Amino acid sequence: MAHVVVLGAGLGGAIMAYEMKEQLRPQDTITVVTKDPKYHFVPSNPWVAVNWRSRDDVEIDLAPVMERLGINFIVSPCQSIDPANNTMVLENGEEITYDFLIIATGPELAFDEIEGLGPEGNTHSICHVEHAVTTGQAFDEFCKNPGPLIVGAVQGASCYGPAYEFAFILETELRRRKIRDQVQITYVTPEPYVGHLGLDGVGDTKGLLEGAMRDKHVKWMTNTKVNKVDPGVMHVEKLNSDGSSAGTSELQFKFAMMLPAFRGIKPLMGIEGLVNPRGFVIVDKHQMNPTFNNIFSVGVCVAIPPVGPTPLPVGVPKTGFMIESMVTATALNIGQILRGNSPTHQGSWNAVCLADFGDSGIAFVAQPQIPPRNVNWSSEGKWVHMAKIGFEKYFMGKMRRGKSEPFYEKLAMDMMGINKLKEIKKD
Secondary structure: OOEEEEEOOOHHHHHHHHHHHHHOOOOOEEEEEEOOOEEEOHHHHHHHOOOOOOOHHHEEEHHHHHHHHOOEEEEOOEEEEEOOOOEEEEOOOOEEEOOEEEEOOOOEEOHHHOEOOOOOOOOEOOOOHHHHHHHHHHHHHHHHOOOOEEEEEOOOOOOOHHHHHHHHHHHHHHHHOOOHHHOOEEEEOOOOOOOOOOOOOOOOHHHHHHHHHHHOOEEEEOOEEEEEEEOOEEEEEEEOOOOOEEEEEEEEOOEEEEEOOEEOOHHHOOOOOOEOOOOOEOOOOOOEOOOOOOEEEOHHHEOOOOOOOOOOOOOOOOOHHHHHHHHHHHHHHHHHHHOOOOOOOOOOOOEEEEEEOOOOEEEEEEEOOOOOOOEEEEEEOHHHHHHHHHHHHHHHHHHHHOOOOOOHHHHHHHHHHHHHHHHHHHO
């Protein structure tokens, strides 16, 4: 009999539990350990932050779902992991022994690395639903006395899509409130160019996003480092392509949302052979840790090197499509090991993104996510906004049902099919 433990119950951890359950033998058991009893749909956070969604709209109580599937469910943060002895200690004092551990914690948000950054400082966040709710309240107050607005990401961030989304969603909402003319929006990013996205661009994301920003009168600053944030003032430094300083400036704002850099969670930090210096889990092509072969990892907490050198640190995003492929490969591989076989499955590590702009949007498909690619496609239009709404409804339903069927690959094919139909119609 084997005991499989999934640490974390976000997008990666929840579907990991669903798929792993299907691969277990009758005598095996599975336990999910999470600090959050509820799953929240992270892609909807930009909508929550402008009050287009409530917290209840995007959250699911996982306990009843896990119980129905026969999955043990423990709500407590992890305090420490001892991979040499196959044990972990939780903050509630419980000690858990495992035969296989799947780390799916997501990241720790490194707001503290920049003075004044984050919800405890002088900027807002949409990384967690709690942050998004607070951001929505602050945005309502801002609209009573509008002024300059900054959106973007800081050096070391590895998820840029939500920042672009939020900038354009804010722009849409300001127009709806008829105060757009009173707000200068500036997009600040360490990316070397608009649309880099940590992926060196996908299709024409550079042209599409620059065009959208010009059309919506959004200014941008690339290769930009945030040094610190005071109340109402962001201190930034522009870098040249060789990494040398091109000068500093002070950006005034009345509202700012900046995505932070990510790092691994504290219980993983410093475990030699398990994580890199930032605390991200090292895995091979089978999602298995090379040092501790009974530990696997999926999702944002996995270590992936950047696509290439940039003047400022620009991380690689781990998108839903990529995570879904990691999950499936991990479940199948552990299933093989349980039956005395060697693991053979590899994640495809592709990327699909629907970047909603509130009333339109940009979509892209990258197969694989890291270039060079077999598919390098992007498109734009009002259909992206509608597709994002449909995607939210589908995925929330999937999580409530405890279903493990893959979805992102079908979404990618449907998106490219829509684009092809539009080309045919144009001809």
